[in-house]
Amino acid sequence: MKKVTALLIGAALSLPLLLQAATNKGIEGSVHDFSNVTNNTWNTRSGVCSPCHAAHHTDPNQIVPLWVHATSTAAFQMYDSPTMDATTSSSPSGSSLACLSCHDGSLAINASISSPNPATAVYIDPAAQIGPDLHTTHPISFTYDAALADADGGLENPISYRIGDPKAFLTVNVAPVPATWSGTSLTGKTINDALLIDGKMECSSCHDVHKIVGSAPSSGILVKISGNDSTGRGSLICRTCHIK
Ligand code: HEC
Ligand code: HEC
Ligand code: HEC
Ligand code: HEC
Incomplete structure (x- = not known):
């Protein structure tokens, strides 16, 4: 990679x-296809969408449509600089928070809202970890x-x-x-x-x-x-x- x-x-x-x-x-x-059960033993139903979305009983905050993964509550540090004009937010929102719910490394890839701490937790490869320190990443979550x-x-x-x-x-x-x-x-x-x-x-x-x-x-x-x-x-x- x-x-x-x-x-x-x-x-x-x-x-x-x-x-x-x-x-x-x-x-x-x-990389986001976890349906191969040999590589992803936790995905017993071979779901392609279900690691992230479901049809019912999804996250009440709906940070992305029909989101069913557990959502990160890490303490994020956001980007800022003396030349930045945009009004920055104090934490990532919406779909970025969804990405970070695997990519900040704080929650397992197989963490869901019904099972936020799975018995066999599988975490993101360190090379693909972004955050929770986001002050070294392109600014996000601003208008x-x-x-x-x-x-x-x-x-x-x-x-x-x-x-x-x-x-x-x-x-x-x-x-x-x-x-x-x-x-x-x-x-x-x-x-x-x-x-x-x-x-x-x-x-x-x-x-x-x-x-x-x-x-x-x-x-x-x-x-x-x-x-x-x-x-x-x-x-x-x-x-x-x-x-x-
Ligand atoms: C790794 C997590 C992940 C997987 C797996 C995934 N999605 Fe998504 N999906 C997201 C995120 C995050 C968003 C919101 C950001 C965006 O729109 O790109 C989203 C948005 C959507 C949306 C609304 C916005 C749009 O693009 O239309 C639909 C519909 C959707 N996904 C359907 C699916 C379906 C169907 C599958 C399975 C074939 C699937 N997704 C698999 C994470 C995922
Ligand atoms: C979808 C539009 C978009 C894309 C794509 C994008 N940027 Fe930005 N970028 C922005 C906006 C908007 C800002 C906020 C600028 C501001 O408020 O001063 C920004 C901020 C920045 C800043 C910080 C500016 C500062 O004053 O601190 C840098 C550097 C930067 N972008 C470089 C890049 C690089 C390199 C890429 C490609 C990897 C990229 N941008 C892709 C829209 C974009
Ligand atoms: C369910 C967990 C999960 C979610 C949610 C998720 N990812 Fe990933 N992502 C992964 C995994 C696992 C990898 C592969 C990392 C590795 O190499 O081990 C990955 C890899 C990536 C890569 C690197 C691709 C490559 O070919 O090396 C990018 C870019 C990426 N994700 C972006 C996103 C974005 C953007 C979002 C949100 C819209 C998102 N991801 C949401 C789990 C997730
Ligand atoms: C301004 C465009 C831009 C934004 C916003 C952005 N990325 Fe990236 N991302 C890139 C580019 C370009 C690369 C290729 C490597 C590089 O230039 O650093 C990359 C690489 C990656 C990789 C591959 C591993 C690595 O570290 O290089 C992952 C994973 C990833 N991004 C996830 C995310 C996540 C999660 C977010 C939101 C928090 C995000 N990206 C926001 C442009 C962006």
């Missing part, structure tokens, strides 16, 4: 990454709207900028989208529609846990916009929102 991670943000997609790419199977076979773009000056307006639009003000102003999409194309959608959750920046702004959206199926680490632009430059996800 480390190898794939290191390759992604680099300038060019490597050959192995291209070869393993591209069939859009959603969650099937992905990103037109007013913030205005105040910052270096951000696209999330309501009017459409993925695929040329980048204003920059010499290299080609649209920062991959040449081809392996998932559901995001071209023509606003940042607000494609990347924000209820107008907020969350883990799911950059990643797609179900491995279906944008380039998530082939990006290696589920990033929604990966690859290079037509001039061969990468960091596409970052350059979609930031004018830099």
Whole structure:
């Protein structure tokens, strides 16, 4: 996993990454598919969705739709900086809190609301642990709207900028989208529609846990916009929102 991670943000997609790419199977076979009982002995019913969602008796807080995993109550430290314009929140919310309920390492992958402390608890690999110290991670759980773009000056307006639009003000102003999409194309959608959750920046702004959206199926680490632009430059996800 480390190898794939290191390759992604680099300038060019490597050959192995291209070869393993591209069939859009959603969650099937992905890191979030726990249905193989040999590897996940706790998942006795081979559920694909049930580690995270159920049809009934789900979390009353509904931090994500029909959430059935136990929810982290860790003490989080959030990102802040002298140049940050957004109003930061004191703890992660919504879908980010859901991701962190496995990824902060405080709860087991197989912890559910009915069984928060399972007998054979299985925890996230340390390499995939994010938080509870989030001050070294891209800011999340804050509102990103037109007013913030205005105040910052270096951000696209999330309501009017459409993925695929040329980048204003920059010499290299080609649209920062991959040449081809392996998932559901995001071209023509606003940042607000494609990347924000209820107008907020969350883990799911950059990643797609179900491995279906944008380039998530082939990006290696589920990033929604990966690859290079037509001039061969990468960091596409970052350059979609930031004018830099
Ligand atoms: C590892 C946990 C996990 C698994 C497994 C999972 N989901 Fe999700 N799901 C989430 C999270 C977190 C969200 C909220 C963030 C988001 O929308 O990406 C979500 C959101 C959703 C939504 C609402 C938003 C949307 O994208 O439409 C639906 C519907 C959904 N999941 C269906 C499913 C189904 C069906 C399965 C099984 C095939 C499944 N999920 C498996 C974590 C999971
Ligand atoms: C039910 C537990 C669970 C939840 C909830 C969960 N994950 Fe994961 N995630 C995992 C596991 C397990 C791995 C694999 C870690 C390992 O290598 O051992 C993983 C791996 C990842 C990876 C690395 C992918 C790779 O190929 O290396 C990313 C990115 C990721 N998750 C993002 C998310 C995001 C974003 C959310 C919320 C929308 C989320 N996860 C919710 C359990 C979870
Ligand atoms: C601004 C976009 C962005 C946001 C927001 C974001 N990630 Fe990531 N994430 C990335 C990128 C890009 C990588 C690839 C490695 C890197 O550059 O650090 C990555 C890597 C990962 C990995 C692979 C292991 C690792 O440490 O590199 C996991 C797991 C992960 N993210 C989970 C999360 C979770 C959980 C959240 C929310 C708390 C989150 N990400 C928020 C962009 C983002
Ligand atoms: C969905 C839009 C979006 C994406 C994608 C995104 N960012 Fe951001 N980023 C923001 C917003 C909004 C802020 C908050 C800026 C502020 O309030 O000053 C921010 C904040 C930051 C900050 C901190 C600024 C400060 O003043 O402290 C850095 C650095 C940054 N992003 C870099 C990145 C990088 C690198 C990537 C790609 C891995 C990325 N961003 C992807 C929207 C995004």
